[in-house]
Amino acid sequence: MLVMNANFDASYPTSHSADNRYVHGLDRQYVFHSWAQQGSLDPMVIASAQGCRVWDYSGREYLDFSSQLVNTNIGHQHPRVVNAIQAQAASLCTIAPAHANLARGEAAKRIIAKAADGFSKVFFTNAGADANENAIRMARLYTGRSKILSAYRSYHGNTGSAIAATGDWRRVPNEYASGHVHFFNPYLYRSEFWARDEKEECERALTHLRRVIECEGANAVAAILLETIPGTAGVLLPPKAYLQGVRKLADEFGIVLILDEVMAGFGRTGRWFAFEHYDMAPDLIVFAKGVNSGYVPAGGVIISEPISRYFDDHFFVGGLTYSGHPLAMAAIVATLDAMEEEGIVENADNVGNGPLAEGLKRLAECHPIIGDWRGVGVFHALELVSDPVRKTPLPGTEVLKLKQLLMEQGLLVFTVENRIHVVPPCIVTPEEVEEGLAILERVFEGYTASLQ
Numbered sequence: 001m002l003v004m005n006a007n008f009d010a011s012y013p014t015s016h017s018a019d020n021r022y023v024h025g026l027d028r029q030y031v032f033h034s035w036a037q038q039g040s041l042d043p044m045v046i047a048s049a050q051g052c053r054v055w056d057y058s059g060r061e062y063l064d065f066s067s068q069l070v071n072t073n074i075g076h077q078h079p080r081v082v083n084a085i086q087a088q089a090a091s092l093c094t095i096a097p098a099h100a101n102l103a104r105g106e107a108a109k110r111i112i113a114k115a116a117d118g119f120s121k122v123f124f125t126n127a128g129a130d131a132n133e134n135a136i137r138m139a140r141l142y143t144g145r146s147k148i149l150s151a152y153r154s155y156h157g158n159t160g161s162a163i164a165a166t167g168d169w170r171r172v173p174n175e176y177a178s179g180h181v182h183f184f185n186p187y188l189y190r191s192e193f194w195a196r197d198e199k200e201e202c203e204r205a206l207t208h209l210r211r212v213i214e215c216e217g218a219n220a221v222a223a224i225l226l227e228t229i230p231g232t233a234g235v236l237l238p239p240k241a242y243l244q245g246v247r248k249l250a251d252e253f254g255i256v257l258i259l260d261e262v263m264a265g266f267g268r269t270g271r272w273f274a275f276e277h278y279d280m281a282p283d284l285i286v287f288a289k290g291v292n293s294g295y296v297p298a299g300g301v302i303i304s305e306p307i308s309r310y311f312d313d314h315f316f317v318g319g320l321t322y323s324g325h326p327l328a329m330a331a332i333v334a335t336l337d338a339m340e341e342e343g344i345v346e347n348a349d350n351v352g353n354g355p356l357a358e359g360l361k362r363l364a365e366c367h368p369i370i371g372d373w374r375g376v377g378v379f380h381a382l383e384l385v386s387d388p389v390r391k392t393p394l395p396g397t398e399v400l401k402l403k404q405l406l407m408e409q410g411l412l413v414f415t416v417e418n419r420i421h422v423v424p425p426c427i428v429t430p431e432e433v434e435e436g437l438a439i440l441e442r443v444f445e446g447y448t449a450s451l452q
């Protein structure tokens with residue numbers, strides 16, 4: 001743990017003179033962090049990165065199985081994307097959203113080519129939260145209705161409507177906007193419906209959603225907003241029949257179905273979009289993160305033909321100065337081309353559903369502290385319990401201890417509540433998977449032994 005120096009000198013050093021201590025001190029003195037109690041922070045310092053690895057200023061190497069915030073699907077510093085950003089910066093850094101630009105048009109064309117048939121236009125935003133804001137607004141304008149139904153176990157971003165749509169504890173006190181209603185989504189391991197199997201969970205969750213729609217008044221519901229596979233809430237893979245049933249309910253009641261693919265999209269599940277696993281499609285697709293791996297912030301909404309046509313002769317009340325920012329767009333074009341040509345989505349499928357899934361399954365079978373393992377592609381969660389019979393969640397302080405032990409062994413993971421999310425970049429190799437699994441095994445073994 002690095003201790004903050006009260007007389008810290010914040011004069012900017014040349015890069016070769018930067019070190020972990022200086023950067024940590026600079027951060028603690030001046031930077032206000034997301035989702036954090038500021039006084040108790042001890043952020044890890046990262047100086048450089050390549051592929052699935054990152055380094056601090058002392059040269060200490062870490063295998064990045066967090067993909068930062070589950071966004072570096074193409075890995076760190078892909079040369080094609082870095083070069084594309086540099087080339088774009090040299091010719092045109094910024095334009096107003098009203099103008100046409102080659103990079104923006106090419107990015108939209110490629111995204112439409114990856115989406116299912118029936119999608120025709122892309123609205124670009126700066127990130128995932130504002131993409132959800134705009135999808136919600138489109139649904140309200142299109143239907144003339146106001147209510148948005150979303151799941152308790154979900155995360156949709158940290159702006160007005162996006163955080164109001166988010167379920168669980170993430171709703172910010174006093175910012176609970178009107179027009180948002182929540183429902184329970186399937187989660188068999190901790191079923192709200194007393195279901196004994198996936199079929200029962202699926203049927204009861206659909207009956208529950210139908211009742212929520214009826215009670216709220218179908219004519220008042222603009223949209224159902226769902227993460228295709230809720231990510232931050234625990235990689236909660238829904239049964240196939242559930243998403244198909246939600247699609248049917250939306251059609252029956254004339255409700256817009258919005259699927260939030262911010263975390264699950266662009267390769268993470270071993271498909272371009274997670275809904276491809278479910279043989280159905282939404283009306284609006286929300287994306288961000290993996291679309292250009294976050295090299296330059298970008299997000300957006302992929303709009304289906306009927307909604308797109310509606311706005312041909314209805315004004316869209318919405319916009320952003322940086323919608324379709326050239327640097328972000330150049331990064332999207334290069335990312336999607338590289339992913340296509342290098343078979344990166346196929347790699348996420350092969351390595352993620354092969355050695356990674358097999359290794360995590362074995363780990364879960366050997367360690368009773370892992371109450372449940374769920375995942376697809378390079379999108380996995382280990383749900384940790386102190387009592388496997390009662391499924392008592394392992395306290396957050398213990399999960400943080402495990403995260404620290406993993407870091408000491410050189411492995412970065414993403415932890416939330418009582419879960420370790422194992423979410424490496426889509427380019428991860430079988431050798432890197434073996435290395436990461438060996439660290440997980442060692443740390444679980446040592447931790448369990450320390451409890452005896």
Ligand code: PLP
Pocket residue numbers: 127128129130132155156157158227231232260261262263264288289299
């Ligand atoms: N939607 C989902 C499913 C997410 O996982 C996130 C972020 O993790 C967001 C939306 C918000 O995206 P951003 O943080 O880019 O605003």
